[in-house]
Amino acid sequence: MLFYIFAALAVLSGAYxxxxxxxxxxxxxxxxxxxSLAGIYVLLFADFVAVLQLMVYVGGVLVLILFGIMLSSRVHDKSVLSxxxxxxxxxxxxxxxxxxxAYTITRASFSSLAWIRTGAYADVLGYQKSTVQSIGxxxxxxxxxPFEVASLLLLIALMGAAYIATDKQNV
Known part of the structure; x- marks a missing residue:
């Protein structure tokens, strides 16, 4: 029942x-x-994804969007061009x-690392591993x-946002 409440809340607020x-x-x-999506993740026992949703999207991206909306509404007679x-x-x-x-990643042998071998056989050895360990x-x-490419794209977007936000007349 709680799943349907969170799902309806997500769909209605998304449509609005x-x-x-x-x-x-x-x-x-x-x-x-x-x-509401973080609540759905908690109900699905995806604890890492729920915390990640709260920290990254709600805590970071949404705050950045709201600050951008509030700051850009006061800018008049200026064009934002790069x-x-x-x-x-x-x-x-x-x-x-x-x-x-790409060369470094293709030449590396990740399977020879000890912490990866023990983590891969955690279920066989009999101890419970968390979702954080398996995701890591x-x-x-x-x-x-893809993880490194995403981090580079986010870095480029951050540098572009910082460049656009600077006052070009005083620089």
């Missing part, structure tokens, strides 16, 4: 978020949607970093490349 024209109300509706300079150097450096990371092992072995 899409249909409203007020950005601040849409941000608060996103808060209700993300909190001035791209030295695209060639950025592409060359990012390709070199990508090639270096999967992230550092099978999904290390």
């Amino acid at each position: 978020m899409v249909l409203t024209r007020n950005l601040l109300y849409a941000g608060f509706s996103l808060l209700v949607t993300l909190l 001035e791209s300079v030295n695209k060639g150097w950025g592409i060359i450096i990012s390709l070199l970093i990508f090639i270096g990371l 092992i999967k992230l550092m072995t099978d999904f290390v490349l």
